[in-house]
Amino acid sequence: MTGVRHEDRLQKYFDGELSAEEREAMRLELEASGDLAAKLRGLEHLQKLVREHATAELEVEAPSNDEMWAAIQGKIDQGIADDEPMFPQPVRPEQTRPALQVIPGGKPGDKSATDKRVEEKRRPRTMVWLGVAGTIAAAAAALLLFVLPNINPPGIDAPPGGSEVEEVDFGYSTGAIFSVEGQEGARYAVVWISDEKPLIDEAEGTP
Amino acid sequence: VSALRTALVVVVFAVGSMLAVTAHAQRERGPVPAEVLIVLATTNGERNIDRRLADVPALRQPPFNTYRSLTLLDSPEIELRIGRAHEVPLPNGRRIRIVLREITSDGRYRFQVSINRPGEQDYLPELSVVASPGDPFFIAGQSFRDGTLVIGFRLGPRSRT
Numbered sequence: 193m194t195g196v197r198h199e200d201r202l203q204k205y206f207d208g209e210l211s212a213e214e215r216e217a218m219r220l221e222l223e224a225s226g227d228l229a230a231k232l233r234g235l236e237h238l239q240k241l242v243r244e245h246a247t248a249e250l251e252v253e254a255p256s257n258d259e260m261w262a263a264i265q266g267k268i269d270q271g272i273a274d275d276e277p278m279f280p281q282p283v284r285p286e287q288t289r290p291a292l293q294v295i296p297g298g299k300p301g302d303k304s305a306t307d308k309r310v311e312e313k314r315r316p317r318t319m320v321w322l323g324v325a326g327t328i329a330a331a332a333a334a335l336l337l338f339v340l341p342n343i344n345p346p347g348i349d350a351p352p353g354g355s356e357v358e359e360v361d362f363g364y365s366t367g368a369i370f371s372v373e374g375q376e377g378a379r380y381a382v383v384w385i386s387d388e389k390p391l392i393d394e395a396e397g398t399p
Numbered sequence: 400v401s402a403l404r405t406a407l408v409v410v411v412f413a414v415g416s417m418l419a420v421t422a423h424a425q426r427e428r429g430p431v432p433a434e435v436l437i438v439l440a441t442t443n444g445e446r447n448i449d450r451r452l453a454d455v456p457a458l459r460q461p462p463f464n465t466y467r468s469l470t471l472l473d474s475p476e477i478e479l480r481i482g483r484a485h486e487v488p489l490p491n492g493r494r495i496r497i498v499l500r501e502i503t504s505d506g507r508y509r510f511q512v513s514i515n516r517p518g519e520q521d522y523l524p525e526l527s528v529v530a531s532p533g534d535p536f537f538i539a540g541q542s543f544r545d546g547t548l549v550i551g552f553r554l555g556p557r558s559r560t
Contacts, residue, residue, distance in 0.1 A: 318404060326411045333414075355530035358509070363524045367540065372460040374534070380457050381530075382537040387522055 202228060206235045354378035430478035431499055431508065433554045435487050437473040440466035440539070441546035455551060457535055463549065479510070479554065491543050492516060495550065500527075507531050508554040514538065532556050 204210050205218045222229045367385030374380050449471040479499040487495040500509045514523040532555030541548040
């Protein structure tokens with residue numbers, strides 16, 4: 193028996209394609225020949241490698257439609273959140289995943305570097321508004337301090353001008369109230385009061 | 400940083416409001432300048448009108464124009480504050496007491512005047528007057544020397560006389 197035939201029979205033995213008599217004869221030869229037994233172990237090792245590789249290839253394949261619908265229905269029935277993975281097992285080995293940039297969430301108080309950069313961009317605008325607000329406040333103060341005291345409020349005419357007596361108590365003196373004309377037709381009040389004490393009637397006690 | 404910025408804005412507006420309130424209060428409570436003209440009017444002698452009375456044309460109107468001489472004896476300038484009395488002595492020994500009561504909504508001055516000897520009420524017990532800024536008001540009739548005293552009052556900035 194040549195080497196090629198031995199290997200051919202060994203392959204068929206390994207694949208289970210020999211008859212019962214041929215398998216018994218091959219088993220006896222394997223017991224007798226260490227080289228032949230070593231070749232058989234080589235075939236077994238090769239088969240193991242091929243199976244492992246085939247399993248990895250199978251995992252890469254996308255699930256069938258039936259599997260996908262079954263998984264979706266399962267999530268609906270179990271109330272699983274959408275962000276949980278539908279298929280827990282990794283779709284790809286970890287090493288082959290593309291590098292992803294982590295974008296921080298929007299929790300209040302969390303200041304990421306991105307937020308700080310945005311804040312730094314906004315700062316000049318805030319300072320401008322601050323300056324505008326200060327300028328408006330200063331202008332309002334200046335308006336009230338210097339301008340408004342010199343003008344009359346809207347709807348109120350300028351003072352009519354002149355002077356007038358509202359009330360007078362001459363006491364025991366005699367007097368009169370009249371007015372003189374000034375500029376622009378204004379009337380100025382004059383109180384003329386004598387400083388001579390009138391004679392008092394001692395009997396009646398009245399002037 | 401945000402709190403500091405907010406505080407800064409609040410401070411700016413607070414200072415502005417404070418200045419505005421201060422300006423308003425200053426206008427309401429600030430002293431009002433006033434001038435008292437103490438004039439001796441006589442009918443004797445040459446006709447002589449004191450040059451310093453040139454800006455009081457009302458004294459050239461009747462009955463003041465019947466006097467041949469008008470001499471300005473004194474013209475004290477005072478500052479009146481609302482509710483605070485101010486006294487001005489007269490050459491005849493009496494004293495003028497002036498109290499600014501209020502500044503009316505149309506910008507006029509309401510004030511009270513009394514003229515008496517110290518501790519007495521021998522002449523003018525009470526007089527209440529309203530006058531526009533710069534416009535005069537007169538009290539006349541007291542005998543002094545060989546004439547009559549004419550006392551003019553002007554409150555506030557002078558605009559016309």
